Amino acid sequence: MACFLVPAAEAVATTIAAKVIKTKESRAEAVFDSTEQTAQEMVEKIPFSQKLGWLNRLLWGGSALLCFEHVWHGEVVPWFPFLTAAADPSEASAMLHEMATTGVMMTVLVTAVWLGMLAVSSVIEKRTISEKQLKRCRRSVK
Amino acid sequence: MTLLTTIFAAVVCTILWYCSASGREMKIGILCWMYWGASLMWLVDAVFEYVSLRAAYFTPAPADLLNDFYLGLSVVALGLIIWLVIVLIKDPKGVVREALFRKKK
Numbered sequence: 165m166a167c168f169l170v171p172a173a174e175a176v177a178t179t180i181a182a183k184v185i186k187t188k189e190s191r192a193e194a195v196f197d198s199t200e201q202t203a204q205e206m207v208e209k210i211p212f213s214q215k216l217g218w219l220n221r222l223l224w225g226g227s228a229l230l231c232f233e234h235v236w237h238g239e240v241v242p243w244f245p246f247l248t249a250a251a252d253p254s255e256a257s258a259m260l261h262e263m264a265t266t267g268v269m270m271t272v273l274v275t276a277v278w279l280g281m282l283a284v285s286s287v288i289e290k291r292t293i294s295e296k297q298l299k300r301c302r303r304s305v306k
Numbered sequence: 307m308t309l310l311t312t313i314f315a316a317v318v319c320t321i322l323w324y325c326s327a328s329g330r331e332m333k334i335g336i337l338c339w340m341y342w343g344a345s346l347m348w349l350v351d352a353v354f355e356y357v358s359l360r361a362a363y364f365t366p367a368p369a370d371l372l373n374d375f376y377l378g379l380s381v382v383a384l385g386l387i388i389w390l391v392i393v394l395i396k397d398p399k400g401v402v403r404e405a406l407f408r409k410k411k
Contacts, residue, residue, distance in 0.1 A: 168347070218339070221336070221339035222339055222342060222343035222346070223343060224343070225336075225339045225340030225341070225342075225343040225344060225385075226340070226342075226343025226344045226345075226346060226347045227343075227347075228388065229312070229340060229343070229344035229381050229384065230344060230347050230348070232380070233377060233381065236377050236380070265354065266350060266351060266354050269350045269353075269354075270346070270347040270351075273347075273350055274343060274347065277346060
């Protein structure tokens with residue numbers, strides 16, 4: 165009925181958060197002044213705003229395609245109140261129930277998958293950094 | 307069927323993204339995110355439907371199956387159109403810019 169609105173709402177929130185974090189990161193990068201090694205680590209690490217962008221794309225893409233499905237089934241219309249269920253009070257409660265169950269679970273699953281991706285990417289980042297450090301150590305020993 | 311169609315589209319796009327450098331340049335990643343996002347959401351939808359229908363979920367009426375497949379193909383087509391618009395706007399290979407520039411000459 166309108167389950168896609170819940171992930172779409174999260175997408176709006178994460179898009180705003182990603183913009184704010186990106187601004188902060190670029191400011192921090194501008195004033196960053198530290199050792200060569202830490203600078204190297206900064207280069208290797210993926211900025212959090214970029215990682216948040218993955219979640220944004222999953223949520224926006226999924227919500228857009230689900231919105232199309234709702235248009236297909238006649239649940240979303242191009243005139244006010246845009247949701248056919250919202251016009252009828254008895255259907256409105258069913259719609260809210262669906263948003264609270266299916267919609268929330270959709271958001272939770274997508275966010276859980278994103279968290280899994282963060283864990284995997286952090287392992288890859290650590291491995292890359294340690295490999296680079298090992299190479300640097302070997303070079304300095306030679 | 308819609309879920310299955312979208313999952314197949316997501317898998318194909320992910321394989322293309324992984325194997326082809328030109329695919330990555332052409333921003334196939336956008337399609338991967340879109341199709342995987344929709345697949346995850348439809349998976350939840352399918353689980354809820356399975357909970358209410360039980361075994362009947364796996365034996366849909368042929369007309370419903372066909373309609374769902376038609377919807378799945380339409381969703382894939384919509385995803386491709388969104389991707390195409392983004393690619394034309396971002397113009398990673400500079401083709402649109404080159405064409406416009408040539409026209410001006």
